[in-house]
Amino acid sequence: MKKHILLGYCSLAFCTLVSAQNKSVNFKKIKELGGIEEYLYQPNGMNVLLLQDNASPVATVQIVYRVGSKHEVLGNTGSTHLLEHLMFKGTPSFNKKNGNTITDVLQNTGAQLNATTWYDRTNYFETLPSDKIELALQIEADRMRNSLLLKEDKEAEMTVVRNEFERGENNPNSLLDKEIWASAYIAHPYHHSTIGWKSDIENAPIEVLRNFYNTYYWPDNATLTIIGDFKKDNVFDLIEKYFGKITKAPNAMPQPYTQEPQQYGARKIVVRKPGELGVINKAYKIPGALHEDLPALNILGEIIGSGPSAILNKTFVDSRLGIYTYASATNFKEVGLFTIGVGFPTSSKHEDIDAKISEVVAKIQKEGVTQDEVNRVVAKISAQTILARDGSGVIASELNEAIAAGDWTDYVTGVDRLKKVTPADVLRVAQKYLVEDQSTTGYFIPKQSGNQNQDTAKANNFIPENGPFYYRHSEDGHVHEESESAVSSEQKNTTEIAYDDTIIEKTASAYKREKVSAIDVISVKTSAKDFVTVAASISLGNYANEGKNNMIPSLTASMLSKGTTLNDKFKFSEKLQKLGVNLSVNASTFKINIGFKCLKKDLDQVITLLAEELRNPLFDAKEFENLKQQFIGNTQQDLNDPGERGSIALSQAIYPKANPNYSLSVEDYIANIKNASLDEVKAFHKKYFGSASMHLVIVGDTEGSNLNASLKKSFKNWNGGVVENMKFEEAVKSNSKTEVLTIPEKPSAELFIGQYTGLKRTDADYIPFYIANYTLGAGFAGRLMQTVRDNDGLTYSISSGLGGNITTGGYWFVNASFNPALFQKGLDATKVQVDKWVKDGITATELENKKTNLIGSFKVGMSTTSGMARTILSFVERGLEPNYIEQYPKDIEKVTLQQVNDAVKKYIQLDKMIIIKAGSLDKDGNPLK
Missing domain, CATH: 3.30.830.10 (Metalloenzyme, LuxS/M16 peptidase-like)
Structure with missing residues (x-):
């Protein structure tokens, strides 16, 4: 009998060993560089990058799809970006109907999550406690092939994306960039911006998006990156578990083949809209990121445009011809632009500034740059490359762009490429690429000056990437500099588990x-x-x-x-x-x-x-x-x-x-x-x-x-400074008030709702009220985002927050952007949620979720030196000890539902709301004709 038991045991062990070997065989190691290991998951062709660092109990899971706006054609521009939004709408396993949306589930682990779309790629990522890596992999594998992509979700999200487009149109530099790219590249698909043309955003059928998804969202078109605290064998098991069921793409994935035709002369575009400064952006065609000339072009951009010693700063800002200047080279996969920009007072003429830019370029092409200038730039970038690797999320973001450019190893070897650049190389690329006949020049000409005191009416009852870069992100409100401690800045868009002391034990x-x-x-x-x-x-x-x-x-x-x-x-x-x-x-x-x-x-x-x-x-x-x-x-x-x-x-x-x-x-x-x-x-x-x-x-x-x-x-014998308490006149709750600020030709208007609370950070009610507000309007999982944005599709960004210097008595506010034609509808929808929040409070389930959200995100935030330094500084500024880091999560945890809901009723009066409407609205708040 013992013999049988032993044989059975050996058989089990043998099976386990074979299974482990099979899994290991499935992961073919391609290379290792800079601590990063690359594997090919052979069953479906997915690339895997692993960078292990077990110092802090945090990890980032990211998946990069090699599909971007360059894969779109006329009629479906913006599809990649709109599809990215829809990828958060759920799968059969994770969805709103089940009460477990992707954003809710991830944020309730403390995750900081997001996604971005760009010309060459789309990425999805979450930085979260490392014991939740499995959840992240489960979700990313699930939405790779099982996203719902429902027509009703697309209809609601279309207006969200359209508002994102409109917000970009409010900004003169973004608008000018978009026009320059459209003129510089007339055939290559970089011609259209990532967010697409407005009519395509409004009219793209759901079938187009589903087809795009079914064409490009496959493992052999993706790179899975895991950075931080993990065990490699465990990660292999999880990848096998969740991605092993997904096959390679059934068909070849179409790739753009259009090449930009020869440009036979300089191009010029003019944008006239309301504004205060003139802007000139001069752009020259350059090759893609991995071309041998890009390192020299990047160094040229730094020498021309970065810092007080930069040539543009000396030429324009120091002489008072300009207000700001910039220069840089794009690092896209295929082609790009080297841009030189100047913003200047309206007293200067565009033609004069343009001519001066040409003089700068001609001087560089004649005299070149010095070895000392090149050395300074290389030393700067070399140091900043190390300094930027502060946390798994930052590393993932940098790797993301290297993957998009076509070779992830450039993340490691990029500095070595720069170190080989000589002054002769910089001179050569300046002469080769900064050619007038290959340029596109954009003028932003302000049509009129604004005036804060004109076109303002009160109701009777009375607040450069080159090229447009669009993120799917939640802006957590317009919070004044003093409104929240650095703790709060580390809590944005995030969530978890009971706090544990490993954050301190393992990181400090x-x-x-x-x-x-x-x-x-x-x-x-x-x-x-x-x-x-x-x-x-x-x-x-x-x-x-x-x-x-x-x-x-x-x-x-x-x-x-x-x-x-x-x-x-x-x-x-x-x-x-x-x-x-x-x-x-x-x-x-x-x-x-x-x-x-x-x-x-x-x-x-x-x-x-x-x-x-x-x-x-x-x-x-x-x-x-x-x-x-x-x-x-x-x-x-x-x-x-x-x-x-x-x-x-x-x-x-x-x-x-x-x-x-x-x-x-x-x-x-x-x-x-x-x-x-x-x-x-x-x-x-x-x-x-x-x-x-x-x-x-x-x-x-x-x-x-x-x-x-x-x-x-x-600092020996450095005396001075003051130690004194602030004196001030207290604010008092005023009566309700509505004010309209009319600003012409703004396709996106801003709503502010608010009132004085008088809350100070040291008040006993502060944390209960903070949790209440967090439930209403913080991040993707806030009520306002889930209703006014996700359900109603009325805005790209809506949030609530605590403003003002909170040592002197703060205020509460809601901020949202709406198309002027949808403004009243957006205001009404917002007021419904605020009314419900005040009258009914939050639920016990919401309270527990938000506690884990705040505590978990705090833990994630403390995994970077920047997050910890800012947070500790905010504590000691308020007279607390640094070890309040350990007490803060406990203060969150002990808050009761009664305290939260009492705080809302105590500090918010629905009949005393102040409403500010700013944008292209008339005195009655209706869209300008």
Whole structure:
């Protein structure tokens, strides 16, 4: 009997071994590079990329389909993008009828999920706790072949996508880009933008989308990428389990073969619409991403267009001819454009700016560039390539573009290609491709200037990728800079499971907090390799309510990068460029924000440069006048922006002028910029810049970074700053009010609904109300998105949020965009959901889902050095300890349903709603004729 048992056991083991071997045989290893392993899943031809990193319990699952808008033909432009939207509508296993939609199920694990469409590819991805990888694979395999693609879903989603199209039409640069591509490429399918032509979006039959899906959505047209915390054998088993049932495509997949004909002369297009700045975009035809000339073109773009030392910046911005400039080369698979752009005041003539751009190009083609310029760009990109690998989601995104370009290994070898570029190569490609006869020049000519105080009526009862790049994303509302802590920024579009301490145990050793040169320093070691992220801030105390010019903080912070007493702005920026560091110093009226990411080995150099910038600004008078012009030009654009105008109007309706949350009109902002003096900037710097209230958080590979020694050396005897509480006039709940801001020729209008709550982040009701609001309007799983967008198809983006500086009493708001013809219908649908939310509250099931959503997404957010640094900084700014990271999920977990629903009724009164309508609407809120 024992013998039989043993034989049985051996047979079982043998079967298991054979099974394992069969699975292993199914995965043919193709290559390994940079830690990434490529496999071919032989049963159906699917490519698999694996990058294992078990330091943090988070992973990203991504599937890239090698189909994009270039595969479309006349009549079905935009089909790839519209199909991408429909892929979230469900399968027989995951759908709204079953109560388990794809977005709900994933977000209830803490996942950050999305999808994007572009010319060469479409991708779907989710970053989530690593113990949920199986769910992600199950969903991606399911919708690869089992998506429902129902006609009723397409009809509702069509208007959503149309609103996305309309939002792009609101933006002068997006509109100009679209027109340039359509003119530059008349035959190649890059001719039409990814979102498609409006008539195709409106009229594409569901049969066209189903045919597109059944043609291209197959495993042998896909690359599955898994990055992060996993075991390879387990992943192989799961791929076999879920993708093993799917066969190769039954037919050959059609590929575009149209080649662009010879261009026999320069082309020019003109766009005339309301706006505040003139824009010229000059574009030259170039080859695809893997062509041998692309590295040199990429370096040329950096030299021409990036940073204070860039040729365009010196030619246009420093001379006050332009407000902003840019230059870059696209990296698409087949062909592309090298673009040079300038935005400039209407006092300049388009023809003069155009001629000046041609002079710049001619000079480069004659004189070339220097070895030092090439070296700086290569050093910058080399460092930034390492710094960008902060979290599995970022790596997946970069791999996505390399896959689309035709070779994923370019993600690893791209820097090596750049390092081989010589100045002679840059000169050669400038002469070869920046040819006038191969150019397309676009002029955006503003038809008229906006005016915030005209065309405004109150009811009686009274807020560049090159080429259009369209994401399917949820914009979580227009939240003012101070509205939510960095915790909230890590909670967007996300969800899970009971929180566990592995996030701390596996990513951070301990929080070291100490005073260094009078600066409050918090250091956290994580599993990041060779780099650190620094987030810091300096409080401005009561400045926001002292009645002073509110533009002085921003102007002062911006002047810091315009040179120091030790290095002019060119030398200073070049030092940073060589280190690949973007040193950010900006300010609101509440605080100065400081941030950077750098290689650990360079930390001492970066701290030295930071101290130099903060302590010894040059404050050059000419630079100050140049900066004011740039500020004015950029601010003027808000006159024609329905979102900005609507947001300002909402804050003005809620807060008194003496409250720091009150927003000035665009004209008042411009007046403040004009009136600002350099003496005011110097006085502000002298008083507020110092260590008195400075917090600095460093997260990452901190061991051996010698941060303290660097700070002591560079910030010795740095005095100044203020420690004071903010004084302000409290807002009070006002009566209901409706205001219309008329802005002509805007195909997408903005709705704001809101009211004052007075909630502060320290209030006991804050987290219950935050959860309530999250249920209503945060992410794809919020009620507003699931009803007004998904069911009714009335908007691309709708959300609710908490706004204002929440140390002084915040407000609640809803923000959505609608076609003017659908505006009233959208408003009515929104009000139905808000009314239901206030009167009935949320359900116990919703509460549990949102708790797991918030806790799980917090866990995912803490897997990056940037997420952790910003979050800890937000805690210490409020007087909390860094280890509140461990308490925050517990505070979420203990909230009761009664507390949530009581908070909604306590802070929201339906009869006191403020409604702002901004866009192409008349005084009664009807579409302009």
